[in-house]
Amino acid sequence: MKEMVSAVVLLGWLMAILLVYGLRLRIAVYFLRASSTDQEHPRWLRLFVLTVFLTGCVWGAGGLLMFDGERPEQAAALAIVLSGVAAGCVTMLSALWWMVLFFILPIAIPLQLLFIFSDAPTHTMIGILLGVFVSLLIATSHRLGRLIHNNIELRLTMAARETQLIESENRYLSIFQHSPLGVLHFDRNGCVTDCNNKLLEILSIDPARLQGVSMRKGADADVVSAVQNALDKGAGYYEGTLLMPFLSNRAEGTPVRAFFNGVHSVDDEIVGGVVIVEDFTERKRNEEMIYRQxxxxxxxxxxxxxxxIERLEALCGKKQTETQRGLLMFLDLDRFKLINDTWGHATGDDLLVQVARRLERCLSEGDMAARLSGDEFVLLAMFEEETEATLEARAERYMHEVQQVLSPPYRLASHDTEVTPSIGYTCFTTADCDHEEVLKQADIAMYCAKTEGRARLCRYQPWMRDKMQ
Structure with a gap:
């Protein structure tokens, strides 16, 4: 335009446009230096809209100053340049599509009016086309603004989900590594892919030996079944002592409880599983201690x-195809109170322990000796193939053998001391016995043995009940 417009107008317009852009740059620098909280203040948006409007006004003023209706080539060039500038702002300002209006309209309206009211017929057509072009720019800006907003929203959503995913992974890793229970991952083939430190501690194994090991080969059948149930049905369970070839001796003796669960893919297909393992060692030890106590x-x-009593009750209440015959002995130590009073309770306890060990020597498989209270002991012996006719003789021989085991002197307080037992016993059959009655009969027989002078062995007879009463 230097040959068509005076230098003063061109330089004045150039200075104006540079000042406006310099102002916008200055505001941008202040904005970037502000804190994130200060950047959210509405004044920055108002300043931005104002400077955009000023920029549009300067470009529009340029169109007014440089337009010459008598020079069609100059007017066409001016229209092309200003239309291009207006179109270029669409991509930059469409994030807030309405802001495009503050830039395009100050440029397009003055220029469009000049073309429409010009005497040249081509200028009128250019003015109309310029109006259509501006309308298309506004529509494009509106649509582009929606695309930009959707894209920003999608990016923010993805960023939020990625953050949630990272937090979820970190949370799971924290639980995985610091869980008081052992955790193990396996794939679709049942091979171990990962485990936490607690599981390595429970199994007492190096992680290199566990990685890639198949839990379907060489393992306990119940473990294989639990893995298969997790992969087929989504859940499995195992409780017992692990028996796997790659474990150490300590781990093979470790009682555990394991919950197997399938891991589903996006398509709801089971692609592997996870096992939660609980060490039962301490619990089993406590249970055994409580049971023994x-x-x-x-x-x-x-x-x-x-x-x-539970054992005797189970025998008498048991329905069997073959009748079992048994013997119940009731034993009481003679003058036990005298030993306690003379040598003390420690010596009396020592005597009870020695009697218990001798009774255990008399037991066969299925027999039981027990201490009822104080110095009272009982012994239960079962005879598998005895008939009613031979039971009497078999029981008498057995009781004499027990009496011989108990008769040798006991070592008490550094002395060999003879301690005699009074023993009563009774025979019974499991088909028609009552456990309370059987125990009562043996007790009555023992009482009769004591009243007959101690160190006696008596078999229960019905008349003893009347005599005791």
Missing amino acids: ANYDALTDLPNRRLF
Whole structure:
């Protein structure tokens, strides 16, 4: 335009446009230096809209100053340049599509009016086309603004989901590594892919030996079944002592409880599984301790009254195809109170322990000796193939053998001391017995043995009940 417009107008317009852009640059620098909280203040948006409007006004003023209706080539060039500038702002300002209006309209309206009201017929056509072009720019800006907003929203959503995913992974890793339970991952083939440190501690194994090992080969059948159930049905369970070829001796003796669960893909297909393993060692130890405390005598380590009664009750209440015959012995130590009073309770306890060990020597498989209370012991012996006719003689021989085992002197307080037992016994059959009655009969027989002068062996007879009463 230098040959068509005076230099003063061109330089004045150039200075104006540079000042406006310099102002916008200055505001941008202040904005970038501001804090994130300050950047959210509405004044920055108002300043931006104002400077955009000023820029559009300067470009529009350029169109007014440089337009010459008598020179069609100059007017056409001016229209092309200003239309291009207007179109170029669409991509930059469409994030807020309405802001395009503050830039395009100050440029297009003055120029469009000049073309429409010009005497040249081609200028009128250019003015109309310029109006259509501006309308298309506004529509494009509106649509582009929606695309930009959707893209920004999608990016923010993806960023938020990625953050949530990272937080979820970190949370799971924290639980995975610091869980008080062992955690193990396996793939679709049942091969181990990962495990936490607690599982390595439970199994007492190096991680290199566990990685890639198949839990379907060489493992306990119940473990294989639990893995298969997790892969087929989504859940499996195992409880017991692990038996796997790659484990150390300690791990093979470790009682565990394991929950197997399938891991689903996006398509809801099971692609592997996870196992939660709980070490049962301490629990089993506590259970065994509680069981022994509840069912065994603390001094002699023999079954106590409770466990013995349960066994006798189970025998008498058991329905069998073949009738079993048994013998129940009731034993009481003579002058036990005198030993306690003379040598002390420690010596009396020592005597009870020695009697318990001798009774254990008399037991066969299926027999039981127990301490009921104080110096009272019982012995239960079962005879598999005895008939009613031979039971009497077999029981008498057995009781004499027990009496011989108990008769040698006991070592008490550094002395060999003879301690005699009074023993009563009764025979019974499991088909028609009552456990309370059987125990009562043996007790009555023992009482009769004591009243006859101690150190006696008596078999229960019905007349003894009347005599005792």
